[in-house]
Amino acid sequence: MAGRLLQIRDLTTGFVTEKGIVKATDKVSLELKQEQTLCLVGESGSGKSVTALSIMRLIDYAGGMVLEGKIDFNGQDLAKMDQEDLRDIRGNKIAMIFQDPMSALNPVFTIGDQIAESLGLHRGLSDSEAWKEAVEMLKLVGIPDPALRAKQYPHELSGGMCQRVVIAIALACRPALLIADEPTTALDVTVQAQILDLLRKLKEELGMSIILITHDMGVAAEMADRIAVMYAGVIVEEGTVQEIFENPSHPYTVGLLQSIPGLEGERGKELFTIQGNIPGLGQIPSGCRFHPRCPHAKDICRSKEPDDFWITDDHRTACWLFEDKTTNKQDRPIKEGHI
Amino acid sequence: MSNTAKATPAEKLVEINDLKKYFPIRKGLFNRTVGHVKAVDGVSLTIKQGETFGLVGESGCGKSTLGRVILQLQHATGGELRFEGHDLLTLKSRELRELREEMQIIFQDPFGSLNPRFLVRDIIGEPLRIHRRLSSKEIDSEVVRLMELVGLDASRRNRYPHEFSGGQRQRIGIARAIALNPKFIVADEAVSALDVSVQSQVINLLMKLQKELGLTYLFIAHGLNVVRHISDRVGVMYLGKLVEVGETESLFAEPLHPYTAALLSAIPKPRVSDRRERIVLQGDVPSPANPPSGCRFHTRCPFAQSKCSQVEPVLTEALPGRQVACHYPLQ
Numbered sequence: 001m002a003g004r005l006l007q008i009r010d011l012t013t014g015f016v017t018e019k020g021i022v023k024a025t026d027k028v029s030l031e032l033k034q035e036q037t038l039c040l041v042g043e044s045g046s047g048k049s050v051t052a053l054s055i056m057r058l059i060d061y062a063g064g065m066v067l068e069g070k071i072d073f074n075g076q077d078l079a080k081m082d083q084e085d086l087r088d089i090r091g092n093k094i095a096m097i098f099q100d101p102m103s104a105l106n107p108v109f110t111i112g113d114q115i116a117e118s119l120g121l122h123r124g125l126s127d128s129e130a131w132k133e134a135v136e137m138l139k140l141v142g143i144p145d146p147a148l149r150a151k152q153y154p155h156e157l158s159g160g161m162c163q164r165v166v167i168a169i170a171l172a173c174r175p176a177l178l179i180a181d182e183p184t185t186a187l188d189v190t191v192q193a194q195i196l197d198l199l200r201k202l203k204e205e206l207g208m209s210i211i212l213i214t215h216d217m218g219v220a221a222e223m224a225d226r227i228a229v230m231y232a233g234v235i236v237e238e239g240t241v242q243e244i245f246e247n248p249s250h251p252y253t254v255g256l257l258q259s260i261p262g263l264e265g266e267r268g269k270e271l272f273t274i275q276g277n278i279p280g281l282g283q284i285p286s287g288c289r290f291h292p293r294c295p296h297a298k299d300i301c302r303s304k305e306p307d308d309f310w311i312t313d314d315h316r317t318a319c320w321l322f323e324d325k326t327t328n329k330q331d332r333p334i335k336e337g338h339i
Numbered sequence: 340m341s342n343t344a345k346a347t348p349a350e351k352l353v354e355i356n357d358l359k360k361y362f363p364i365r366k367g368l369f370n371r372t373v374g375h376v377k378a379v380d381g382v383s384l385t386i387k388q389g390e391t392f393g394l395v396g397e398s399g400c401g402k403s404t405l406g407r408v409i410l411q412l413q414h415a416t417g418g419e420l421r422f423e424g425h426d427l428l429t430l431k432s433r434e435l436r437e438l439r440e441e442m443q444i445i446f447q448d449p450f451g452s453l454n455p456r457f458l459v460r461d462i463i464g465e466p467l468r469i470h471r472r473l474s475s476k477e478i479d480s481e482v483v484r485l486m487e488l489v490g491l492d493a494s495r496r497n498r499y500p501h502e503f504s505g506g507q508r509q510r511i512g513i514a515r516a517i518a519l520n521p522k523f524i525v526a527d528e529a530v531s532a533l534d535v536s537v538q539s540q541v542i543n544l545l546m547k548l549q550k551e552l553g554l555t556y557l558f559i560a561h562g563l564n565v566v567r568h569i570s571d572r573v574g575v576m577y578l579g580k581l582v583e584v585g586e587t588e589s590l591f592a593e594p595l596h597p598y599t600a601a602l603l604s605a606i607p608k609p610r611v612s613d614r615r616e617r618i619v620l621q622g623d624v625p626s627p628a629n630p631p632s633g634c635r636f637h638t639r640c641p642f643a644q645s646k647c648s649q650v651e652p653v654l655t656e657a658l659p660g661r662q663v664a665c666h667y668p669l670q
Contacts, residue, residue, distance in 0.1 A: 189397070263563070267587065
């Protein structure tokens, strides 16, 4: 079994606003093994991107801060590290790609230059070595005529090609962890299929781990080893991809899966809906955050935030419905690495 | 299929024949036209009364332009376009304006399509003020009725759009679209910007309104599972042309055009058992300013033969109720 790469404990991230500190994530705990893909799924405002930015500590530049918790990456606590030391890790050991490939690239530099930049910075390659390696990277991500393309500017490439370039930049230093925040959301489905295939192939070849953030349950089903479902800043359910899709437990996960229209079966009938809307960060409900929209809400749900209950050794959910059905958290301490 | 109104969709509401929309590409000192982006290039299609016609395709295929040309929000370059028998391309602007009551549009972006400085009551009431002679009291009671119809709290009509969530804003857009009791609504990516749990609420609303008001929809979207759920018939567009048209269920079950097949297989399914081999298309969609010769799909088609690059296939009936534009259809 591969070793542990990343362990997040009780990560709470907040933003300072006029009305005081607003928490965007609250006590998020996650674990990632080497060569594993973890998908963070959830709707807008659920805190998936904030979690990713917190791991990179880029949240410091987005007006937020890590308030509490530990981010253990290969024995180093990223939550406490200063920005100077983090520069050694960012782009080198942990890399990130974003949703919009066009705006992630600098329009006034050739794509070859942009890949070579991080190679010179982190691996100390000379200009000509870095350029050679940049062309190799373009070849690796499946860009035809890499030597020619390296001399082109981002506007000369299509959206799918740009996303390949962004992936090439991210992987140039062979990071141990790639964080991909909605990498295919801006792309058409046929191009999305190409990029997902590419990510899968590169993960095998380079032996890296991936945290993939997506709102698309289909993408998660296809890519994930494990899935963590987020709602209003907390993880409501986490488990293997099989467990989440075949045995979803939290009413939010169940509702989410049921409200997606299928590609087979009966059409035209009324779709399952989750009543109400996603709460804003300023108006997080008391108790379980999902209780105002939950069809099974009980008294305790309104007053007390649920613990993590373990349904199997490998599958936890934060829902009071599972209080009696499982051994509770104390018997299966999260710190022993059950995640 | 589920209701009787859809069972006899005999009457033709919209008839399109060889419709074209070219955008000129201008360059240089004198703004000379150096070419055209053929956004819609010879599309023929009939939308029947009471049905939902789904239009799918990737970005840049011309599906939104087609929707806008049908509503005459953009002028056609050529072809024929009839709505209830009226030739929209030769109609005088005043007559067209009257017909506009019958056809409305719902936009994708619930943030950009509502004027942020208008109260919700004014946004929904605006079409009534323009097209109907009603007192402000009558307009107000009509706004209340419309808001209740789309599932909004009518007591919030004196608020601004930013006070509503994305899904609620889309409901405001829908209320505005149905204010004049139209026959035909173009829903251009109407649910694409919404989160899944909210998206299903809006889809249910659109289907409910169709049943209650006897609406006909042109449902433009790139989310194929949503299109399948809501549409009676589906048209697949690629680079300005329709490549396949058919009844929803049979088209999704047995696509005949290789592009339709590739598009369907590219969708990630929310199930673990489905991690299977896909048809992954190579390359990107070519530029509509300079489409490939012959069949426009031949540069990416896994089954292309020499004929495909030379002769352009015509949309012809391949099965009952199914048209396909391919020299070598699947099966």
